[in-house]
Amino acid sequence: MVEPLAVGIVGAGYWGRNLIRNFSTSPDWQLAWVCDKDQKLAASRVEAMPAVRVTGEFSEVLSDETVDAVAIATPVGTHYELAMAALTAGKHVLVEKPLVATLAEGERLVAFAAEHDLRLMTDHTFCYTAAVRYIANMVDSGELGTFHYLDSVRINLGLVQPDVDVFWDLAPHDLSILDFILPDDIEAVSVSATGADPLGIGKATLGYLSIGLSTGAIANVHVNWMSPVKVRHTIVAGSKKMIVWDDNNPSQRVSVYDVGITTQNDAESRLRRLVGYRTGDMVAPALADTEALSLMVGEFAAAITEHRDPLTSGADGLAVLRILDAARRSLAQGGGPVAVGATT
C-alpha cells in the first residue's frame, strides 16, 4: 500500500463535516488539518481525532510542507482566493461546487492549475453516485441511442442559501450531471433562464433553465426552494432507451424503458412511429449503495497519484460555470437565449 496523501480541509460547516468524515476514513488520505474561522466549530468536528490539527488561519495549512492537497468547503465567494492561494503554495485543490463565483475567476484558476501542473478538482458529488454512473455508461456505450433530451427537477422547501440564488445553489448538481453524461461531441450552446422572487428577497428562489445543445437536443432544469414537495426527478431520453432517475425512491432509483427499434427514417414514418410509440419492458438495475463522496475522495487521490485529470476536473467545474454565467445574463435581460461561451 502506498503512503496516504495529507490533506487540509478549510470550512467545517455542513459540507466540511461530510468531507472530514470521508477524508478521515479513506485509506488514501491522512487528514492533517481542519481550518475554520470558527476554531471551536473546527475543533468539535475532530474531537475524536487527536492527530488532526485545527487552525483559524489558512496560511498555517499552506505553509505546512507535508500537506499535499487542500479541500475547500467555504462559501462560494471565498473559493477563488482560497484556491488560488493553495495552488500558489503548490497544493492540489478540491473545491466544493460551484467552483467559483464568476466565470472569469474560474478560467484564471483552471489556467493557473494547468500551468503549474497541479490537480484542480470540482466536487461534483452526484457524478460519483451509482445512478449517474449507470446513466453515463448507457450514453457512452451507445445503449441509449441518440441523445434526445434531459429534463431535471430538483425542488424542495426551505433549504435557502443566504449568499447565492436558487440557480447557483441547486443547478450545479444538474449541470454537472449534464456535463458528465453528455457525449463529448454535444455541447451546450445557449441558455434561456427565467425565475421568480415571490418573497421579494432580491434573488430568484425558483427558476428554470432551458439549455440548447449543439445537436438541437435540449436540457431543461427546474430548481426551486419553495416547493411543498421534494422532487428529485430526472429523465434522460435517447432514441433507443429512456431513463427515469427518481432519487427519492431508494428501492427503484433508476428505471430504463425500452422504446423499441425503428428502421425507416423519413420524417413521415418517424411521425407515424411516434404516434404508435409504446414502451417495452422496463428494467430497474440493482445499484450499489457506496457513498458517492467516498468514491470522490478516492478519485482525488488517484488523480494526484496517477498524475492525471480527475473525473470531475476544474474544466468540468468551468463547464458548469459557463452555463450558470449564461443563465445569469439571460435572467438579467429578461429571459432570452444567451450564448454559452467565454467571459463577456
Place this chain on the structure above:
Amino acid sequence: MVEPLAVGIVGAGYWGRNLIRNFSTSPDWQLAWVCDKDQKLAASRVEAMPAVRVTGEFSEVLSDETVDAVAIATPVGTHYELAMAALTAGKHVLVEKPLVATLAEGERLVAFAAEHDLRLMTDHTFCYTAAVRYIANMVDSGELGTFHYLDSVRINLGLVQPDVDVFWDLAPHDLSILDFILPDDIEAVSVSATGADPLGIGKATLGYLSIGLSTGAIANVHVNWMSPVKVRHTIVAGSKKMIVWDDNNPSQRVSVYDVGITTQNDAESRLRRLVGYRTGDMVAPALADTEALSLMVGEFAAAITEHRDPLTSGADGLAVLRILDAARRSLAQGGGPVAVGATT
C-alpha cells in the same frame, strides 16, 4: 323543467364521441344531429339513438331552425370556418380547445359572437373537474394568499397529434387552468418558449413555456409527447398555502400544504423565514367524482338560458390563444421573452 335545447355535434372522432355521450344523456339537451364527413362513423356513434339525425353536410345542421347550438369537435384548422358559419346561422357555439388556429381568427370570432349576442364557449374541460374548481376556489377566497407560482408538468408517450405541435396539443389544458384560477388582477405579460424536435418531424414534440405574470409571479408548463412516464403534476403556490395536484393519483389528487403565517415583512426577515420554512399539516380534501364533461355541457345550456357568458367563454379561449401565439413567436425567434398581446 324547461324544454331541452337542441344541439348538433360536428366531428364524431375521439372527442366527438365524448360529446355525444354527454349531450345525449344530459337533461338540458336534446341531441338532434351528428355531422361528420365520414357518415358511417357518425352513424355508428348513434346507432342506439334513432331520434338523432346523421349527415355529412354541416349546412344541413345549420339550416335546421330547431337547432339552438352547435358543438365543434373537428381538427383545429377547421374550427374558425365552422364556428363562424354556425354563428352566422344564429347558433350558439361550443368549440373544442384550442378555440381556433390563429389569434386573429379567435379575435374575429369572439367579436362576431358578441355583436350578434350569441354564446361562444370554449371546451376547457379541466376547468370543470373537482380538482381545478377546488384550487380556483382557494385562490378566489384568499386562502392561498398571494399567488406565487404555478408549475405544470403534462408529459406522456405517444399521443402525437398530426396537425399541431406539442404546445398546441397539450398546453391549452394548462393554460386554460391558469386562466381559470388566476385572480382577475393578474395577467400573463410575457412568454418564453423552448422546444425540441428530436425525431426531426418538423415540429416540437417536447417543450417548455415560461410565462411572466404582471405581479412578477411566474407560470411554467412542461409538455412532452416523448416521456417514458406519464406525469400530470401541477403545483399552485401561494403565500399561505401550496397546492399539489397529481392527476395520476386518484386516491389523493389534491394535497394542500400549510406554509404557516408570517407577520414581519422586511426582506431580511422574509429571507430568514424562508430558511426556516416548514410545511405544517397537509389536507387532502375529499373531491366529488362527477364527470367534468357533463358539468361543462350543463354550463353551456345554463349560459344560453340565462343569457350570460359561460364559465369558459370564447374570451377565455382567446386568453389561451394569446399565450400560444406568443409562444409561437418566442419559439420562432429562438426562445426569447415575447409580449402577450393583441395580434401581430
Place this chain on the structure above:
Amino acid sequence: MVEPLAVGIVGAGYWGRNLIRNFSTSPDWQLAWVCDKDQKLAASRVEAMPAVRVTGEFSEVLSDETVDAVAIATPVGTHYELAMAALTAGKHVLVEKPLVATLAEGERLVAFAAEHDLRLMTDHTFCYTAAVRYIANMVDSGELGTFHYLDSVRINLGLVQPDVDVFWDLAPHDLSILDFILPDDIEAVSVSATGADPLGIGKATLGYLSIGLSTGAIANVHVNWMSPVKVRHTIVAGSKKMIVWDDNNPSQRVSVYDVGITTQNDAESRLRRLVGYRTGDMVAPALADTEALSLMVGEFAAAITEHRDPLTSGADGLAVLRILDAARRSLAQGGGPVAVGATT
C-alpha cells in the same frame, strides 16, 4: 368464420352489464336474451340492440332452442338453481364467481355438467388479465423456481355486498388466482380463517385466510371492506424470482425481482444465503391492455366449440369453494386450521 353461438344472460345488474357489453361485441357470440326480474332494467341495458330479446322469466330463455349457452350474473344464492335448470335444459353455463353458495351444491353442479357433457365455466375474470397470465406463465415455465409463498391484499372501503361476508365477496378473486397459478402438484390442504365484525352487522367485514399448501408453502389473503385505502397487492415468491403485482399501479403492474441463483443446498448455507440475500435487477414487463372479460367470453366460446374444459372450469370454481368452505368452518370454530376437502 364460424357461426356465432347464441347466449342468454340472466341478471342485468352491475356485472350483468359488463357481460352484456362483452358478449354483444364479441365476434364469437350473438347475444339473444337478457333476463332479469326487473324487466325495465334489462330493457334499458339493451335499448340500442333491437335484436336482443328481454324477459323476466328465465324459462323463456331456456325453452329457446337456438340458445347455446347461458351466463348467470345474479346473487350467489340463486346460482345453483339457475345453473342446474340451464344444464337440465341442455345449455352450456357460465357462472359469476363464486360458483354457488355451498360446496355440496358445487359438487352436484360439476358432476351434473360432466355427466351431460356440457361446459360449466366459472367467471374467474382475473385469470384473464395480462398480469395473472404473466405470473402463471412464470410459474409454469419454471422461471419462478420452487413456489415459496403467495401473499395477497385486497382491501378497500365501502363495497359491501348485502348477501355475503367479505370472504365470499372478495376472496374468490385471490383464491381463483391462487388456483390458476399454482403448479398442479401443489394443493391447498388447510385453511385458518380469522375475521372481525366491528360494525356488528352479523358477518365479517374484514378478515384473513392462511392457507397451508401440500409442500409446506403458504398462501395468505387479507380481504377488507373497511380499509381507508385501496390496496390490490400480491406477492408471488419463488426460489428464483419474486413477483410483485400491484394492480393499482397501471404503469407498472408487474415487477419481477431476481433473487439470484444458489448452488449449495444444506440448511446452514441456505441460512447464510438468506442473510446475504439481495435482489438483483428488476424487470417490469410491458403487458397488453386487452380487457380480461373479453378474453373470458372468447374462451367460453372456444371451450364449447372445441369441446373441452374452459381455462376456468366448474372444477376450478369448486376448488375455490373448497377453500371458502374450509374458511367458513375455521371461522365457526374460532380460527383453527381446517382441512380443505370434500363436503362435511
Place this chain on the structure above:
Amino acid sequence: MVEPLAVGIVGAGYWGRNLIRNFSTSPDWQLAWVCDKDQKLAASRVEAMPAVRVTGEFSEVLSDETVDAVAIATPVGTHYELAMAALTAGKHVLVEKPLVATLAEGERLVAFAAEHDLRLMTDHTFCYTAAVRYIANMVDSGELGTFHYLDSVRINLGLVQPDVDVFWDLAPHDLSILDFILPDDIEAVSVSATGADPLGIGKATLGYLSIGLSTGAIANVHVNWMSPVKVRHTIVAGSKKMIVWDDNNPSQRVSVYDVGITTQNDAESRLRRLVGYRTGDMVAPALADTEALSLMVGEFAAAITEHRDPLTSGADGLAVLRILDAARRSLAQGGGPVAVGATT
C-alpha cells in the same frame, strides 16, 4: 441541571452502536462502560471517547458502584442472565426487545425488579417515534372512536437473525406498538399464528399473527424476511377515524382519514351505512423528526430520577412476550387460536 446518570452498555453490535451514540450524546447520561466479549469491537466504538472504559467482563461493570444503570444489547438468549445479574447488583436495566427468550423468564425478571424497586425498561423504540405517539394520542383522546382493527405489514429482504425466527425478530415491533396504543380496557385474548420455512432452515422466515382482542376487534401482523419489497404499512382503524402509517414515506408517514359521523345504531342501518361509506378529507399531520432512540434514552433517565415506571416498562415487554409465546404455541399446534395468558 442535575448530575447525569452513569450507564454501562453490554453488547457493541449493530444495536449497541446506536445505544452508544444516543447515551453518549444525552445530557441525562454519562456513558461509563462498554462491554463486549469482542473487546476490540467495543473499543472501536468509543475510540473518540477516552473517558469510556471498555471491558470483556460484564462483572467489571456491575462491580463499579458509580454505575446506575445497564443497557443490554446482546442476543436475546443472553438477556435473562445479564439482566438478572444487573438487577441483583442493584442496577436499573434497559433491555433490547424482545425482553427475554421465554415468558417464564420475563415474569421472573419483572417480579424481581419490582421487589427490589429497580427500573426495568424494554427498548420498544417505535413507541418513541412521532408517528406512534401521534396514533396513540388519537386513540387515547377518543378521536379515533371505537377501536376496530390494526393491520401491520413489516416485510423486507435478507435481514435474517440467526438466533430467532421471523416472529421473534420482527413482530416485537408491531406487538409493542399494539400494546402501546391499545386502550387499557382492551386486551389481547387469543393468537393464531401461521408461518412457513420455504428455505428449510428450521424456522419460520415469514408468517402471520392474528390476534383476537377482548372486544371482538382484531389485530393482524405480517412479518417476512423474504419479501422482494420493503413494506412498513400499518392501518389503525376506529369508528371515527382511520389512520394509515406508512413508514417508508418520509414526506407523509401518517394519514388520518375521516370516516364520517353516524347516528343511527341498528344493524340494518349500520350495514347500509357501510355500503355508503366514503372517506372525507384526509389530514397528514406535520410530525417532528426527533430520533426515537434519543427520546427513549431520556425516558429511561426520567423514570429513574422520578422513581416511576418508564413508558415502555418490563411489564410492556412482558405483554409482548405473552403474545409471542402464544404464537409459538399456536405454530406448534398448526395454527389454531391459543389463549394469551400466563406461562404454561
